[in-house]
Amino acid sequence: MSKLTHLTLTEARDGLSKGDFSARELTQAHVEAVEACRSLNAFITETPDKALDGADASDKRRSKGEAGVLEGIPLAIKDLFCTQDVLTTAGSHILDGFQPQYESTVSANLWAAGAVMLGKTNLDEFAMGSSNMTSYYGGVENPWRREGSNAPLVPGGSSGGSAAAVAARCAMGATGTDTGGSIRQPAAFCGVVGMKPTYGRCSRWGIVAFASSLDQAGPMTRGVRDAAIMLRGMAGHDPKDSTSVDTPVPDYEAAMNGDVRGLKVGIPKEYRIDGTPAEIDTVWQQGIEWLKAAGAEMVDISLPHTKYALPTYYIVAPAEASSNLARYDGVRYGLRVQGDTLDEMYEATRGEGFGAEVKRRILIGAYVLSAGYYDAYYNKARRIRTLIANDFKAAYEKVDVVLTPTAPSAAFGMGDKMDDPVAMYLNDVFTVPASLAGLPGISLPAGLSADGLPLGLQLLGQPFEEGTLLKVAEVLETAAEFDALPQIIS
Amino acid sequence: MAVDKDTVARIAKLARIRIPEEQQEALTGELTEILNWVEQLSELDTDGVEPMTSVVAMSLPKREDAVTDGNCADKVLKNAPEGAHGFFAVPKVVE
Numbered sequence: 082m083s084k085l086t087h088l089t090l091t092e093a094r095d096g097l098s099k100g101d102f103s104a105r106e107l108t109q110a111h112v113e114a115v116e117a118c119r120s121l122n123a124f125i126t127e128t129p130d131k132a133l134d135g136a137d138a139s140d141k142r143r144s145k146g147e148a149g150v151l152e153g154i155p156l157a158i159k160d161l162f163c164t165q166d167v168l169t170t171a172g173s174h175i176l177d178g179f180q181p182q183y184e185s186t187v188s189a190n191l192w193a194a195g196a197v198m199l200g201k202t203n204l205d206e207f208a209m210g211s212s213n214m215t216s217y218y219g220g221v222e223n224p225w226r227r228e229g230s231n232a233p234l235v236p237g238g239s240s241g242g243s244a245a246a247v248a249a250r251c252a253m254g255a256t257g258t259d260t261g262g263s264i265r266q267p268a269a270f271c272g273v274v275g276m277k278p279t280y281g282r283c284s285r286w287g288i289v290a291f292a293s294s295l296d297q298a299g300p301m302t303r304g305v306r307d308a309a310i311m312l313r314g315m316a317g318h319d320p321k322d323s324t325s326v327d328t329p330v331p332d333y334e335a336a337m338n339g340d341v342r343g344l345k346v347g348i349p350k351e352y353r354i355d356g357t358p359a360e361i362d363t364v365w366q367q368g369i370e371w372l373k374a375a376g377a378e379m380v381d382i383s384l385p386h387t388k389y390a391l392p393t394y395y396i397v398a399p400a401e402a403s404s405n406l407a408r409y410d411g412v413r414y415g416l417r418v419q420g421d422t423l424d425e426m427y428e429a430t431r432g433e434g435f436g437a438e439v440k441r442r443i444l445i446g447a448y449v450l451s452a453g454y455y456d457a458y459y460n461k462a463r464r465i466r467t468l469i470a471n472d473f474k475a476a477y478e479k480v481d482v483v484l485t486p487t488a489p490s491a492a493f494g495m496g497d498k499m500d501d502p503v504a505m506y507l508n509d510v511f512t513v514p515a516s517l518a519g520l521p522g523i524s525l526p527a528g529l530s531a532d533g534l535p536l537g538l539q540l541l542g543q544p545f546e547e548g549t550l551l552k553v554a555e556v557l558e559t560a561a562e563f564d565a566l567p568q569i570i571s
Numbered sequence: 572m573a574v575d576k577d578t579v580a581r582i583a584k585l586a587r588i589r590i591p592e593e594q595q596e597a598l599t600g601e602l603t604e605i606l607n608w609v610e611q612l613s614e615l616d617t618d619g620v621e622p623m624t625s626v627v628a629m630s631l632p633k634r635e636d637a638v639t640d641g642n643c644a645d646k647v648l649k650n651a652p653e654g655a656h657g658f659f660a661v662p663k664v665v666e
Contacts, residue, residue, distance in 0.1 A: 178650070179650050182646035182649050183646075279627070280626045281626075324627065386615075389611070395608075411652060413651055414652075415650065417653065421662065422662055424587065426662050428589040431588045431589070432589030432590065435588065440588055440598075441602065441605070444579070444583060444602060445605055447582045447586040448606075451585065461613070462609075462612065463624075464620040465612055465617060466623040503605060517626075544627065
């Protein structure tokens with residue numbers, strides 16, 4: 082039965098509908114895979130009983146002819162999505178014991194489409210990080226290792242547990258959230274596909290908020306078509322999120338016809354950064370050649386404010402976080418550390434409940450929003466954010482999509498960069514600009530580094546043109562023939 | 572821009588986060604490094620540029636002003652570290 086875990090989501094969907102196996106069998110195989118990969122620490126909470134009950138219910142629905150678009154597919158959920166009566170931690174001590182009494186819209190959509198929950202995946206605390214090392218529940222190990230080395234590597238972050246679970250064949254897909262690259266960078270590090278949809282495509286309701294003007298949920302899978310199927314199950318208008326967009330969710334798969342002839346692909350010169358390893362450039366050049374061979378036209382473009390994106394992000398995101406995380410006060414949920422007065426209780430609870438990176442960001446946020454600095458930092462950053470969005474608008478008058486590397490390196494060692502916050506932030510140099518502009522992006526595995534680690538390519542698209550992105554990504558996927566397996570299962 | 576230990580203590584107070592004395596020094600250095608790094612934004616002229624308020628051009632949807640939720644005090648209090656008589660309980664704030 083172990084082979085069932087090696088199917089793609091698309092293959093499993095087709096196998097289920099042909100009756101080759103049941104949702105129960107498929108789920109059982111994945112429950113066992115989750116147990117077998119515990120050394121990765123990819124899951125904070127496993128929900129095997131819920132999974133098997135869900136699979137049985139799915140088999141019943143199918144026998145009645147009521148199959149949804151994700152009927153019987155076992156998925157992992159990033160532990161940032163509130164799941165009713167199931168521990169939801171956001172990777173933080175401060176949410177100790179929190180059992181939401183409601184279900185996030187995205188996860189509710191997935192269950193309504195027939196999917197089955199395997200458990201809640203590990204993440205950087207409150208999704209703040211690029212290594213998964215800031216989780217209160219400990220780091221996640223990347224299923225991949227360098228050739229000839231046993232040194233454990235990070236899976237990237239913040240959706241590190243989701244990426245690792247999908248790469249290790251524990252789940253057919255997993256939800257991620259992306260604020261500055263938290264879906265795309267771990268997808269690249271773990272050799273899987275990760276898509277951040279356009280801001281507003283998926284509801285944020287019931288997702289623990291980090292930076293509300295940037296946060297967006299998306300699918301992480303092993304194939305581009307899998308991502309198309311899963312996104313269709315996640316997306317949709319939700320009146321409970323006022324920034325959720327009221328436009329129909331297309332059948333993304335239907336648009337994936339492999340035809341990119343005449344499509345204009347922008348190659349931004351600002352994404353060639355000094356000091357980037359040569360193999361990152363090589364994989365990028367390879368992607369260009371693949372798309373050219375498929376009939377697409379490459380266009381050199383400029384996104385002149387690119388270098389300001391990261392520092393802009395590190396003002397905007399902490400500012401929003403400092404406000405969003407004010408709710409963790411020891412009163413309504415989670416941890417309470419006693420104090421003699423109300424203020425002392427707040428300070429003790431938040432001092433003990435938040436980890437170092439979250440504290441740094443709340444303090445930076447409080448600082449840039451404080452009287453006297455608001456204009457110089459926060460408003461300045463919001464103005465530059467407009468300039469960055471305008472760069473993309475101008476580029477999209479000339480091109481349909483933009484092709485870049487996903488991250489400036491392959492996965493790094495667990496514990497590396499931990500003493501240098503700014504070095505850690507540079508991981509997101511290629512993903513943050515599109516986040517600030519609210520644009521959709523997808524990362525797919527495109528090759529291996531010299532020491533055998535996956536490298537990702539990123540495609541960025543125009544607002545709500547996820548279908549175009551998926552189509553182009555599938556063309557790249559077909560050309561790349563990425564079939565390497567991580568050491569943990571090979 | 573460099574922040575000093577007093578500034579860190581002041582913003583920690585604003586953010587209601589207790590930072591033990593022995594951690595304040597290291598944190599001061601880290602915050603200074605981050606603020607120095609974002610300082611590069613000042614080289615850009617942003618006069619006349621509108622600050623971004625929303626990445627998607629849409630007006631805030633309105634709904635009828637009606638109660639859509641409620642009568643679920645038990646659920647609201649379910650995760651409270653301390654509750655009493657259907658309310659959240661906090662340390663005494665008035666003598």
